Amino acid sequence: MKKIFNIALVAFFFLHDYQLFAQGDDDDNGGLEGNDPPAAPINSKLIYLALVGIAFALYIYKSRRKQLN
Numbered sequence: 001m002k003k004i005f006n007i008a009l010v011a012f013f014f015l016h017d018y019q020l021f022a023q024g025d026d027d028d029n030g031g032l033e034g035n036d037p038p039a040a041p042i043n044s045k046l047i048y049l050a051l052v053g054i055a056f057a058l059y060i061y062k063s064r065r066k067q068l069n
Contacts, residue, residue, distance in 0.1 A: 007059075011052045015045050 007056070015048055015052070
């Protein structure tokens with residue numbers, strides 16, 4: 001269980017993206033005005049997420065196969 005936690009923790013920090021904040025100028029009421037912020041790069045880390053998902057699926061498959069034998 002500790003190994004899975006370590007893998008998940010490493011995957012979280014590896015796949016974490018910091019572009020989460022809105023951009024723009026504040027008006028007097030605390031809202032944002034001006035141009036719309038640029039689109040966030042949602043799919044910039046999808047390859048890494050897919051690789052981690054495949055590795056996790058293989059790990060689960062091997063562990064369940066070992067339990068059945």
